[in-house]
Amino acid sequence: MESILLRIENHIAYVTLNRAEALNSFNYDTLCELDKVIESISINRDVRVVIFTGAGEKAFSVGADLKERKTLTIEQVKRNLNKINRVFTAIDQLPQPTIAAINGFAFGGGMELALACDFRMAASAAVMGLTETSLAIIPGAGGTQRLPRIIGESKALELILTAKRITADEAHSIGLLYKVTDQLLEEATKLAETMLQNGPIALQQAKYAIKQGMNADLQTGLTIERKAYEVTIPTEDRIEALQAFSEKRKPDFKGQ
Structure with missing residues (x-):
């Protein structure tokens, strides 16, 4: 059985962690499979938005497969750590x-996968947290870096150092979640479809400018923004948008 499912429909890629019997935890094979799926998405011009979710009703992902972890050598643990870092960085850097x-x-790596995404929404019964310190380790797939950038240093310190588990409503109240809804995939698809109304190259360049600019000073960020804008100037989609505006119709963007 495939541990990662990929479905592409109407320019949206749905990536499902498919180990419901193991609460969609990550063993090494699953990470390798996810790595291949992410690489294929990154170069697929038909995919304009990506949605990640978990199989079953219990879990998005509880992080590392602790049953596998108990059998691993120190070298193998480092191998898994390197792999999950590379995969989640690739997700963060998807265009x-x-x-x-x-x-x-x-929990753990499952929460870190969510942190690597641009938007997070959750079912009302969802519970989440970076719980690694309770296992005498620390978040190792971006959690100590991405969480404070999203919710601030003090709150991130609290959640990580206490290994606290929080509800979806709590996560929403601190800015970790975009929305809490029990029509999860429907609402995720609606958000995706809202973005799909806009130019696909513009979406990618706007994301790039924001992501790169957040790690730079203002003047460098403004330079990044200008160069990202310049990428959109020679596109067919920009001309189509102007033509559609003059003809009072919706534009038909091709991603070109």
Whole structure:
């Protein structure tokens, strides 16, 4: 059985973690499979938005597969750590906008996958947290870096150092979630479809400018923005948008 499912429909890629019997935890094979799926999405011009979710009703992902972890040597643990870092960085750097649809438990690496996405929404019964310190380790797939950038340093310190688990409503109140909804995939698809009304190259360049600019000083960020804008100038989609405006119709963007 495939541990990662990929479905592409109407320019949206749905990536499902498919190990419901193991609460969609990550073993090494699953990480390798996810790595290949992300690479294929990154170069697929038909995919304009990506949605991640978990199989079953219990979990988005509870992180590392602890049953596998108990059998690993120190070298193998380092191998897994390197792999999950590379995969989640690849997700963070996908050119397409990404949405995490958190359908249940999201702990450790599962929460870190969600943090690597641009948007996070969760079912009302979802519970989440970076719980690694309770296992005498620390978040190792971006959690110590991405969480404070999203919710601030003090709150991130609290959640990580206490290994606290929080509800979806709590996560929403601190700005971790875009929305709490029990129509999770439907709402994620609606958000994706709203973005799909806009120019696909513009979406990618706007995301790039924001992501790169956040790690730079203002003047460098403004330079990044200008160069990203310049990428959109010679596109057919920009001309189509002007033509559609003059003809009072919706533009038909091709991603060209």
